[in-house]
Amino acid sequence: MSMTGFGRGSADGADFQLSVEISSVNRKQLDIGVTLARDLQSLEPAVRKLIQQSAARGRVTAKVVVERVAGNDREVKTDVELFGQYKRALAELLATDESQVTLDAGEILRLPGVLTVEETSVDTEDLTAPLEAATRIAIDAWNGMRATEGEHLGDDLRQRLQLVASEVATIAERSPEVVTHYRKVLHERIANTEVDVPLDDPRLVTEVALFADRCDISEETTRLSSHFEKFTALLDGTDPCGRPLDFLLQEMHREVNTIGSKANDAQIAQSVVTCKTELEKIREQVQNIE
Numbered sequence: 001m002s003m004t005g006f007g008r009g010s011a012d013g014a015d016f017q018l019s020v021e022i023s024s025v026n027r028k029q030l031d032i033g034v035t036l037a038r039d040l041q042s043l044e045p046a047v048r049k050l051i052q053q054s055a056a057r058g059r060v061t062a063k064v065v066v067e068r069v070a071g072n073d074r075e076v077k078t079d080v081e082l083f084g085q086y087k088r089a090l091a092e093l094l095a096t097d098e099s100q101v102t103l104d105a106g107e108i109l110r111l112p113g114v115l116t117v118e119e120t121s122v123d124t125e126d127l128t129a130p131l132e133a134a135t136r137i138a139i140d141a142w143n144g145m146r147a148t149e150g151e152h153l154g155d156d157l158r159q160r161l162q163l164v165a166s167e168v169a170t171i172a173e174r175s176p177e178v179v180t181h182y183r184k185v186l187h188e189r190i191a192n193t194e195v196d197v198p199l200d201d202p203r204l205v206t207e208v209a210l211f212a213d214r215c216d217i218s219e220e221t222t223r224l225s226s227h228f229e230k231f232t233a234l235l236d237g238t239d240p241c242g243r244p245l246d247f248l249l250q251e252m253h254r255e256v257n258t259i260g261s262k263a264n265d266a267q268i269a270q271s272v273v274t275c276k277t278e279l280e281k282i283r284e285q286v287q288n289i290e
Contacts, residue, residue: 006021
């Protein structure tokens with residue numbers, strides 16, 4: 001599963017429409033943010049709980065929007081007491097009786113605070129079931145996108161891992177030739193010095209043996225083969241695998257670096273560079289896997 005995705009769900013109530021949008025990006029830990037109107041904050045735990053059931057890590061953002069059906073979203077409020085205070089103040093200014101103060105409709109509308117339009121809120125209990133339904137729809141769409149992208153990531157990782165495995169196989173095949181080449185070069189150098197040293201001289205045999213021991217990379221290639229198998233098994237599994245894949249890549253880097261430091265050979269050095277380049281590309285892709 002990729003950590004990047006988007007999904008949207010909606011549900012209708014008796015006098016409102018509700019929508020939920022879920023988006024996510026990569027992050028090492030699970031971090032959920034829910035955006036709700038202030039008077040609906042009590043619904044946040046329900047949304048958060050549903051998301052936690054579907055995500056292991058990543059930065060997940062959920063936006064909940066509730067809209068009233070046209071005609072039911074506003075209410076006109078009157079402040080009779082405030083209107084009376086206006087009339088008494090006007091009567092005092094005009095030095096007349098309050099009953100003599102008359103105002104037409106336009107003048108009343110211009111009096112601040114006498115008539116106000118308020119947005120009506122929806123009862124949170126009425127929102128519980130539609131919110132869960134819309135959130136589940138959004139999560140399904142979000143997971144669908146993450147699964148599709150995750151499948152593409154998996155295919156790319158398998159191809160790159162196969163290339164690394166091929167290079168390691170080439171290195172393992174080339175490794176015995178390094179010692180043979182070193183023995184040949186050593187014998188040629190001794191022959192060129194015109195020093196009478198037999199080829200079976202113990203000192204020469206010891207030198208070649210020490211070189212072979214220093215260049216031995218059989219342990220590293222064996223461990224790499226094991227890492228490749230584990231990496232593939234994790235990709236083929238159903239559990240979140242981002243963290244273990246990242247750990248395996250660190251181990252692969254370590255083994256390849258060791259091979260590079262041991263192998264005194266230009267061809268192996270070139271294969272090591274190729275391996276490190278591909279492993280770095282794999283590491284970048286793994287950062288997007290849950």
